[in-house]
Amino acid sequence: AQKVTQAQTEISVVEKEDVTLDCVYETRDTTYYLFWYKQPPSGELVFLIRRNSFDEQNEISGRYSWNFQKSTSSFNFTITASQVVDSAVYFCALSGGSGYSTLTFGKGTMLLVSP
């Protein structure tokens, strides 16, 4: 069975602070995919990144960066110099590598960035 744990239920920061959202996963698949989604207050789910299990390189996209470590089964997400617009619920998700594509979501981390 697959499992995604986002231990941080809610994080509050002040604008311009850096913040890291943790994601730990469990899977028996040797091939799998990890995702992050953002859900702003407006409610839609926005895709941020997909990473496959064979690619452990960290990724940076503007103020966003992701740290994938298979040794600790973690796929953490860092926002540098946070902004109020980053306030949202962030979901980490896992997809198995066999069969069809289904996503197992974590419970989400609510990030509140104050001015």
Next chain:
Amino acid sequence: DAGVIQSPRHEVTEMGQEVTLRCKPISGHDYLFWYRQTMMRGLELLIYFNNNVPIDDSGMPEDRFSAKMPNASFSTLKIQPSEPRDSAVYFCASCAFSYNEQFFGPGTRLTVL
């Protein structure tokens, strides 16, 4: 290209009524997913289709829920009869290939009184 389209965006109904939620996936996407989001249970996969064929409906709560995909550009999720505990946001998502990122629609907020 338009994203995933869902209608209605909001639905308020009374217990016992039939509710039909609609979804138009992104053109060319072979996979379509229906999810339900509640505070208590988070995001739950209800059912998904591949090339219009239902692949896994194990997440459908009970027989009151049914989903169809008559063609590649349209799917419905029906609840009959509806109950207050069905109140939630229902999302439709689609993706092009297996393991690809899923793109979500704006969701339908359902309230059953």
